[in-house]
Amino acid sequence: MADAKSAGANSGPKTYTTDFIKADTDRAVFLGNALLDDMMTALIALGSETWAVRRRAKITEMLFEKNGKISREMVEQYMPTPEEERQLTTERDDFIRNIYGHFARNGEDVVALNSLDPKSKK
Amino acid sequence: MFQRRQFLMSSAAGAAAAISAFKASAKGLAFDVEPRGTTGILERLPRLDLESAQDFMTGYRVFINGPLNRAAIARAESILKANGLTAETPMSMADTIKLMAPDPEMMLYIHNWENTQRAMWATVQHEAHKNADAYTEEMDRAMKAGPGTIELDARLEPPAYTKHEIHIQPGGYVGDPFAGYIYLHGQNVVFTGGNFQDKAQVSLAGAVPTPASGKVRRVLEQGCSIGQLTMALKLRFPEAEVWGDDVAAPMLRYGQVLAVDRGIDVHFVQQLSEKSKFPNNHFDIVTNNLVFHEVTTEGARGIIAEAFRTLRPGGVFYPIDLFTGSPKPKTAYQQFKAWQDYRWNAEIWRMEYTALDMPEEMRKVGFIVNEKGPPARGGTDRNIMGTKPA
Numbered sequence: 319m320a321d322a323k324s325a326g327a328n329s330g331p332k333t334y335t336t337d338f339i340k341a342d343t344d345r346a347v348f349l350g351n352a353l354l355d356d357m358m359t360a361l362i363a364l365g366s367e368t369w370a371v372r373r374r375a376k377i378t379e380m381l382f383e384k385n386g387k388i389s390r391e392m393v394e395q396y397m398p399t400p401e402e403e404r405q406l407t408t409e410r411d412d413f414i415r416n417i418y419g420h421f422a423r424n425g426e427d428v429v430a431l432n433s434l435d436p437k438s439k440k
Numbered sequence: 441m442f443q444r445r446q447f448l449m450s451s452a453a454g455a456a457a458a459i460s461a462f463k464a465s466a467k468g469l470a471f472d473v474e475p476r477g478t479t480g481i482l483e484r485l486p487r488l489d490l491e492s493a494q495d496f497m498t499g500y501r502v503f504i505n506g507p508l509n510r511a512a513i514a515r516a517e518s519i520l521k522a523n524g525l526t527a528e529t530p531m532s533m534a535d536t537i538k539l540m541a542p543d544p545e546m547m548l549y550i551h552n553w554e555n556t557q558r559a560m561w562a563t564v565q566h567e568a569h570k571n572a573d574a575y576t577e578e579m580d581r582a583m584k585a586g587p588g589t590i591e592l593d594a595r596l597e598p599p600a601y602t603k604h605e606i607h608i609q610p611g612g613y614v615g616d617p618f619a620g621y622i623y624l625h626g627q628n629v630v631f632t633g634g635n636f637q638d639k640a641q642v643s644l645a646g647a648v649p650t651p652a653s654g655k656v657r658r659v660l661e662q663g664c665s666i667g668q669l670t671m672a673l674k675l676r677f678p679e680a681e682v683w684g685d686d687v688a689a690p691m692l693r694y695g696q697v698l699a700v701d702r703g704i705d706v707h708f709v710q711q712l713s714e715k716s717k718f719p720n721n722h723f724d725i726v727t728n729n730l731v732f733h734e735v736t737t738e739g740a741r742g743i744i745a746e747a748f749r750t751l752r753p754g755g756v757f758y759p760i761d762l763f764t765g766s767p768k769p770k771t772a773y774q775q776f777k778a779w780q781d782y783r784w785n786a787e788i789w790r791m792e793y794t795a796l797d798m799p800e801e802m803r804k805v806g807f808i809v810n811e812k813g814p815p816a817r818g819g820t821d822r823n824i825m826g827t828k829p830a
Contacts, residue, residue, distance in 0.1 A: 332576065334689035336598055338615030341605040341786035344558065348551035349544060355551060362500065362555050369499075370492035377488070394488050395476055407633075410499040415507070418500070421548060422507035 365417055369410060376406060471581040472701055473574050481702055482636040485625060490567055494625060497560045498633045504553050505632065512549040516773045519543060528771055533782075533791075536775035550780050554608070557785065560629040561609050561622055568618035575618055579693040587705040590696040596710060598687045601736045604788045613665065613688035620666040620694020638668045641729075644760060645672035647816045648727050649825055651754045656680050656724045660750065662713035662743055663687075663731035667695030671704045673727070680724070683707045685716060714742025721752040732761045733793040740796055748805040748828060757807060757826040759798070760816040765823035768794055802826045 349355050377396050381388045398406060476484040485491040517527050519539050540546045568575055583590050598614050605612040613619050628635060650656055656677045661670045664684030674682040684706060686692050692708045699706050711717055726747040732740050747757045769778045782790040802809045807826030816823040
């Protein structure tokens with residue numbers, strides 16, 4: 319299905335665009351229920367927002383330690399040193415693993431819900 | 441989807457202020473939009489929070505490519521075992537999907553991946569459109585600047601096959617005016633942060649074989665998108681005239697911004713790579729990177745034929761793509777990943793390309809084919825290359 323955004327060749331001097339054919343991936347339901355898909359999407363988006371706040375806080379702390387005073391502009395413009403960048407990346411990866419690592423558990427290694435004996439390994 | 445209405449959403453005063461704010465912090469070129477400066481050659485994203493959002497998606501990709509991928513492999517092996525198969529059993533994509541698609545763990549992998557793919561494009565697209573006037577002016581002014589050139593063809597109607605939202609990038613390459621900007625910063629997530637300095641393209645340019653005569657006066661990258669390899673080729677062959685062509689004007693326009701900003705003398709032209717303006721026997725080297733799996737079989741054949749026509753006798757054709765240096769998918773997990781890419785990453789023409797016999801197609805137009813040419817990427821010892829008979 320082509321989006322009827324514009325007709326003909328490059329539609330004008332301002333955008334240099336033409337119509338395009340939209341993908342349908344955003345209409346797919348992967349987890350068997352659209353609500354589950356949406357909750358997963360929201361969970362990942364929430365992680366992104368939380369990380370942005372946390373990263374800003376870390377950068378603010380870095381600046382404060384170095385300068386003793388900070389401004390919003392200094393935080394926006396701050397370029398972490400390579401060492402600070404490594405620290406941030408490690409912290410980010412820990413943050414992601416702590417929250418989302420559960421998704422990577424092996425589904426084979428589950429305890430049967432109908433097992434009666436808590437001492438049973440099966 | 442870009443609409444003129446959105447483009448003009450902000451008031452004229454607001455737009456003017458935004459441009460001023462951007463320009464005030466721009467460095468170097470008067471029209472350069474880089475409010476947070478650069479990291480090497482990469483213009484930093486214009487806001488810390490946006491950079492952090494992309495950083496999160498980068499980290500999430502690391503998680504997907506590592507632990508989540510391992511969990512998916514383990515689950516796939518369990519599914520295969522339950523069906524009396526092994527991980528090495530060759531399987532068709534259709535049979536693979538029958539087994540894998542109903543499984544929630546396999547779909548969890550795809551859904552997580554698809555989520556990051558969509559988010560990494562959407563955040564940058566939103567930012568570009570919020571500052572549409574500034575980014576448009578930057579591209580407009582770069583078109584009139586050098587050291588290189590850009591030629592756009594307002595009469596060119598891109599064929600339908602080029603209009604898909606490949607990689608589920610919103611608007612694809614032709615439908616969003618900031619497609620190039622979106623592509624660059626989204627691609628940085630795909631590279632999990634390892635390509636901020638175009639290291640991959642520099643490495644590919646270094647792998648391109650030269651003609652036996654050693655003479656390299658003119659080089660072409662077909663389907664160059666934002667010209668990262670085109671620029672890397674110019675760095676490798678500083679004395680040569682280096683061209684990049686592409687059907688997508690928004691990609692080329694951003695490529696021109698990058699080239700002007702970096703002071704690299706390359707030439708961009710909007711055209712179909714299978715129907716170029718170049719004369720016969722013109723180039724010493726014709727190359728391309730990840731183009732063939734984005735085009736129809738007819739398009740692929742046209743691109744190969746055009747490479748042959750425009751190369752001088754003795755000239756070298758060096759296509760770089762899936763399978764040009766590595767085998768095609770055979771096992772169930774390889775087929776699962778191929779399906780993910782084809783079906784859910786809108787790689788519409790991937791299956792046509794998979795069916796294409798590249799060496800044979802190259803021989804058909806007249807190339808002397810070497811299937812064990814120098815490797816383009818790590819993890820392989822070869823890449824196909826063709827030489828036009830002298």
